[in-house]
Amino acid sequence: xxxxxxxxxxxxxxxxxxxxxxxxxxxxxxxxxxxxxxxxxxxxxxxxxxxxxxxxxxxxxxxxxxxxxxxxxxxxxxxxxxxxxxxxxxxxxxxxxxxxxxxxxxxxxxxxxxxxxxxxxxxxxxxxxxxxxxxxxxxxxxxxxxxxxxxxxxxxxxxxxxxxxxxxxxxxxxxxxxxxxxxxxxxxxxxxx
Numbered sequence: 001x002x003x004x005x006x007x008x009x010x011x012x013x014x015x016x017x018x019x020x021x022x023x024x025x026x027x028x029x030x031x032x033x034x035x036x037x038x039x040x041x042x043x044x045x046x047x048x049x050x051x052x053x054x055x056x057x058x059x060x061x062x063x064x065x066x067x068x069x070x071x072x073x074x075x076x077x078x079x080x081x082x083x084x085x086x087x088x089x090x091x092x093x094x095x096x097x098x099x100x101x102x103x104x105x106x107x108x109x110x111x112x113x114x115x116x117x118x119x120x121x122x123x124x125x126x127x128x129x130x131x132x133x134x135x136x137x138x139x140x141x142x143x144x145x146x147x148x149x150x151x152x153x154x155x156x157x158x159x160x161x162x163x164x165x166x167x168x169x170x171x172x173x174x175x176x177x178x179x180x181x182x183x184x185x186x187x188x189x190x191x192x193x
Contacts, residue, residue: 075172077109082169090158096147099165103128110175121145131171132164140164 081102088098104124108116119127125141132140143161146153153161 077106078169078172081106082166085162085165085169090162091155093152095158096144096153096161099161100144100147103165103168106169107175111177115177128168130176131168131173133167136164136167140168 084102085099088095088102092098104116104119107127116127122141125144128140128144129137139160143153143157143164146157
């Protein structure tokens, strides 16, 4: 019974109350607008931390570039000497003298002239040996000394001298100063011709 009573009360309440007129202009759906997006965030100004990181990266890259250019320029005379050595005729009679002259000129571009220009004979050969690999040391001196002998160098000797000269010029380690003891003219033995 209770449900019947409730239904009848509801029916009478809805029939006696007039429905309001639906106004399209006053409707909440009609009053809705598109979503307003915020303005795009600009990439500038960048935070100070990013500027510092950028400055650090630029400084490191410029330092690396400067070191690379310095190393490239430092080794330019060696590269030029290697090109000159490859252009030489290894079968010529004057090949050993040309190689000796080329090695001395190349060394004098790296070290003071007064420390190398007077080196001759065994002190010069010993200094040349310091830049060669250990298993090739002691070989360039006899070959260069042989250029002053009557028989001179054979083709095999010239090829070996070419190989040693290429190894000497290909060594990219810094040039060592000539020790004072070997540059003293009084202790330097004369070369026997």
